[in-house]
Amino acid sequence: MKVGFLDRIISILAYFSFGIFSIIWLVFANLTRKNMSSFLVFNLYQAIFVSVVLALISLIYSIAVNLLSVIPLIGNFARWFDVFFNQTPLYFTFTISGLLVTLLVLYLSILSLLGKKPYLPFVSEIISSNFGG
Secondary structure (H helix, E strand, O other): OOOOHHHHHHHHHHHHOOOHHHHHHHHHHHHOOOOOOHHHHHHHHHHHHHHHHHHHHHHHHHHHHHHHOOOHHHHHHHHHHHHHHHHOOOEOOEOHHHHHHHHHHHHHHHHHHOOOOOOOOOHHHHHHHHHOO
């Protein structure tokens, strides 16, 4: 399968914008009746799905920390863990959670640049089965 350079660039932009560029490109392609390759469709939908999953993880995490923070012994540990994981910079302004998200986006983008479909164990299987790939 030969992947075009434009498809690679669009895929990278989709990952770096956390799915916003994916939605814009899908609307544009639908309005202009542009055919998209299976590589591009896979990456666009995966970028959207990954951003939704990251938002849900963040929401669930913050709710859990807020609920646990009122429990006497566990609350102190939950607040300490939250400060260490999300607010303490390790390198310049990178926190542990920010570093993990950055590494995930770099992994997805580099494989897209190489013309390969990036594989995430749960997410890629859902995207492949629902949108082809």
